Amino acid sequence: MNDGNPIADVVARMQQRLDDLPEELAHRRFFLSTYLRTTRAVGKAIDDARFEDPAWVEIWDVKFAELYLQAHDADIAARRGWGEEDRSSKVVGPARPWRLAFEASRELPALGHVLLGINAHVNYDLPQALLEVISDEDFLEPALMDRRRRDHERIDGVLSQRVAAEDGELAATGARSLLDHVLTPLNRLASQRFLRESRQKVWHNTFELQRARVGGTYDKRLAELEVLSAAKVADLLRPGQVLLRLAVTGFGVTLPPV
Numbered sequence: 333m334n335d336g337n338p339i340a341d342v343v344a345r346m347q348q349r350l351d352d353l354p355e356e357l358a359h360r361r362f363f364l365s366t367y368l369r370t371t372r373a374v375g376k377a378i379d380d381a382r383f384e385d386p387a388w389v390e391i392w393d394v395k396f397a398e399l400y401l402q403a404h405d406a407d408i409a410a411r412r413g414w415g416e417e418d419r420s421s422k423v424v425g426p427a428r429p430w431r432l433a434f435e436a437s438r439e440l441p442a443l444g445h446v447l448l449g450i451n452a453h454v455n456y457d458l459p460q461a462l463l464e465v466i467s468d469e470d471f472l473e474p475a476l477m478d479r480r481r482r483d484h485e486r487i488d489g490v491l492s493q494r495v496a497a498e499d500g501e502l503a504a505t506g507a508r509s510l511l512d513h514v515l516t517p518l519n520r521l522a523s524q525r526f527l528r529e530s531r532q533k534v535w536h537n538t539f540e541l542q543r544a545r546v547g548g549t550y551d552k553r554l555a556e557l558e559v560l561s562a563a564k565v566a567d568l569l570r571p572g573q574v575l576l577r578l579a580v581t582g583f584g585v586t587l588p589p590v
């Protein structure tokens with residue numbers, strides 16, 4: 333633990349996973365390193381009083397990160413349980429969006445691994461994390477929900493400021509292709525737009541899941557979100573330039589109303 337600092341603690345847990353990555357999963361460091369740096373940036377934004385309710389944002393950010401850590405750990409445990417040949421074991425792995433992202437070829441460009449992780453985490457995990465820190469009673473208070481929404485949107489500002497820095501981190505690894513270099517200005521602009529778009533869809537999906545929670549159909553609706561999120565990850569795994577495809581198909585998924 334880190335002297336009662338939840339963000340510092342979850343960053344330390346991410347760093348431990350990064351340090352413990354086996355060689356055959358070294359490609360997973362691209363997303364994990366990006367997420368670790370981003371979590372540090374959110375922690376700094378909290379310290380700099382950039383949110384209306386910093387205590388709430390801190391709890392939410394940790395809950396969000398824990399969903400990733402659970403998926404990562406479940407995948408590692410499942411791989412050990414499966415062994416080298418028997419992948420029919422009943423060892424339970426992560427949800428399908430993460431399973432697809434984790435099983436992506438190590439030959440995929442670094443940016444591809446980052447985008448797969450972002451899609452699985454934002455589309456599938458983020459609405460769940462929001463519901464963990466917003467009660468059904470909170471949803472009945474418009475003024476409170478407006479504050480939650482504004483802080484949710486302020487995260488975009490933090491992440492947008494990280495786009496150029498993260499692009500530089502990828503460049504420093506030497507893991508970008510010539511096409512990635514040519515498309516760098518487009519990548520940065522597109523990434524910022526995708527962040528805004530995905531946040532809007534996540535907010536919508538959070539309300540849909542909350543209605544399901546009240547109505548007793550939460551598991552069914554979460555399963556729908558898992559299918560939609562996995563389909564988006566699968567689409568990104570098709571051959572081609574990922575960001576160009578996202579420019580056409582959009583970022584994020586939307587649960588249909590019932």
